Amino acid sequence: MFRKILIANRGEIALRIIWACRELGIKTVAVYSTADTHSLHVRFADEDVCIGPPASRDSYLNVSAVISAAEITGAEAIHPGYGFLSENAHFAEVCRECGLTFIGPQPDVIRRMGDKAEAIRTMIEAGVPTIPGSDGVLSSEEHAREVADRIGWPVLIKAAAGGGGRGMRVVHDPADLGRAYDAARAESQAAFGTPEVYLEKYLLEPRHVEFQVLGDTHGNLLQLHERECSVQRRHQKLVEESPSTALDDRLRSRMAAAALKAAGAVDYVNAGTIEFLLDSRGDFYFIEMNTRIQVEHPVTEMVTGIDLIKEQIRIAAGEPISFTQDDVRTVGHAIECRINAEDPDTFAPSPGKIRSFHLPGGPGIRVDTACYAEATVPPYYDSMIAKVIAHGNTRGEAILRMRRALESFVVEGIKTNVKLQQRILTDEDFVRGRISTKFMERFQPAPRKVTAG
């Protein structure tokens, strides 16, 4: 086992990793930018090294500074947390060359799964379902029609060079295909300088359901059930839960088998997540794999009782996973709400000094945060300031616990999205488990209210 680990991150996840190390008897080194001098991860680590000015590229993303900090402190391994350098294959390689253990998967796996096209190709070869489509650029409107008839309507036409919704058209009715095809090409030409478009199946009200996997260097590969993360805004998750209200035992075991197949296709080692889109008919499709620990990992920890960070460290040290697939049992229901420093109505970031801070507690409540009264939320980094996780014997109990936890979560001095989370937790469809990735669209106007079911 390692004697000393450097944590190449900040905020709540840095603190979370420090706690895991402390329980394992491992010394910790915090690295920080000059904007984080008074952060709790600096305060609670055994050692700390200032690695640069506030801008991430000069500090938390500065490979040379992070490696040097490990060298001068004698750390043997680096935990990258999430974000920053966590899915940077180059960084994982440099660690290896410098004799440091990167706590995560092999660099070539990070690279392969980070390249979206390559990841999809790998999954098709492995027999994991992916979203059906044209497998490349459309040559004509006729070509588009052929593909759409084969995979089934509705379809989505997307700019090959695209992003951000431009050059994108949903086509429900075959009669509209010609117009949509031309419009998408024109928009793509205007926005990206090329008219190339491709086509894929358009999923109606899809849910985002992901599976946690763990692999070790002894050939063990396990899955730790699902997390439902459909409540998201512009691909930013806001609420995550486990189990998903959309899965029965049969669907769960089919999806779990696909997740293991996906991870097995790249001989995955350490903690990873297979993300699927699940449609209303129970068909599911691989979208991507995250080769790191995720923000929402506590949801899985609360229902399985497994400490994922400690497991990551043990795996990186060459130990086998400390339990078997049969040992993985879930108890009750867990929900996580991400608390961000942002305006609950406009979603604009709200950095600044926290004047007063009171954390919720009591039965079934866990809060992961690195904030405190008088702490400053710097404008340079992610706006998430806390994760509130509620566990209950049933989903209803977890919702009720979350509601009263949010009520007693007091943050003054900066704006937070606590009120928005309270609106979500009282939304009738949320309470009934009727959610999809479209769910957040309703929170532009004032929402409806209902009591817990």
Next chain:
Amino acid sequence: MDPKQLRELIEFVSSSNLATFELETDDVKLKLVKESAAAVAPAAPVYVVTPAPAPAPPVPAAAPPAAPADLVPAGPPVPAAGEAPPGPAETGFVDLRSPIVGTFYRSASPETPAFVEVGARVRKGQVLCIVEAMKLMNEIESEIDAEVVEIRVANGQPVEYGEVLFRLRPMSA
């Protein structure tokens, strides 16, 4: 040394924090002692006179010793050595800070002498030390013409970003 140079030197020393000043070249040996200082100060070596608010211990902390405001949360970020030409602080000293994380070396190799000693006069662009990061030897240069007043880190010690390496007294060119 002509009278004009001598006068300028006397003026410079008078307006400085120095108590005594010694200069030795091939043809000149000169010692200037300030009257007030001579009356009180012992004959000890001189360079640290009326120092900046206590020469803070060289612990690995990024807070600059001359800026108590940094003890307050959200203090201003430590400026990188190299950002904006360092102007003399109220005390007349300028701190040279490490621009990177690494290991501090006072000489190019264990066999060679140190780049500088306390009391040395250095030119702008002169190498004062090396900070090794990832097996790369990064030469750290003085930003100004100056005299080395204090060396704050011992040879072979790790340094972090923003840590003070040298305390310098600026000299007019």
